[in-house]
Amino acid sequence: MTSNYSDTPVDKGILIVLSGPSGVGKGTVCKALRECAPDIVYSVSATTRSPREGEVDGVNYFFKTREQFQQLIEQDQMLEWAEYVGNYYGTPRKFVEDTLNSGKDIILEIEVQGALKVKQKFPEGVFLFLLPPSLTELESRIVGRGTEPEDVIRSRMSVAVDEIAMMEHYDYAIVNDQVDSACSRIRSILTAEHCRKDRMIAKIQHWMAEVRK
Structure with missing residues (x-):
């Protein structure tokens, strides 16, 4: 029997936003996710800084001139952006939307203020906050880097407490006690x-329309 039903539209992917205080292990968790969930796409940021040796446009960053970046801001084509040490950094809307429309999930690893800006434009996203097992453990991780003086460590811990207080704006809180466990929880x-069900409405509506033809 030959079906007269047309193809079901591709399900949209899910936008995943991961935040957490400095030293909590966001980069480590994302690196592990790349290995255990290779189907997840990782967002590529845009920047006005010059490419470093070995960096590839569209892979490491989308490299833009200052004028190009400002134009993207004016056209509301940046989900979030900030200026740091004289250069712009941000998340291009088009790359994220194209990925979602292709049916693939995409993850953004960004700080809290940037995440809240993204949430204003993509409230349907999934917002994850990565927590340390304790503040003592977080401080130990920062100290363990051996790269920062005591006053900077105190400042980072103060900022971390302020960021953790913003967790109420997120959908899920994940304790990063073990990287593998954190990855498993995210998956x-x-x-x-x-x-x-609200992510399947378009598919179900399509099926109903097909049957009622």
Whole structure:
């Protein structure tokens, strides 16, 4: 029997935003996710700084002139952006939207203020806050880097407490006690989010329309 039903539209991917205080292990968790969940796309930021040796446009960053970046801001094509040490950094809207429309999940690893800006434009995203097992452990991780003096460490801990207080704006809190465990929790959250009925409405409506033709 030949079906007369047309193809079901591709499900949109999920935007995942991961934040947490400095030293909590965001980069380490994202690196581990690349290995255990290679189907997740990692957002590529845009910047006005010059490429470093070995960096590739569109892979490490989207390299823009200052004028190009400012134009993207004016056209509301940056989900979030900031200026740091004389250069712009930000998340291009088009790259994120194209990835989601292709049915792939995409993850943004950004600081709290940037995440809140993204949430204003993508409230349907999944916002994850990575926590340390304790503040004592967080301080130990920062001290363990051996790269910062005591006054900087105190400042980082103060900022960390302020950032943790912003956790109420996130959907999930994940304790990074072990990297593998944190990755497993994130994957479980994504599995559950893909099963939410409101993410399947377009597919179900398409099926109903096909049957009622």
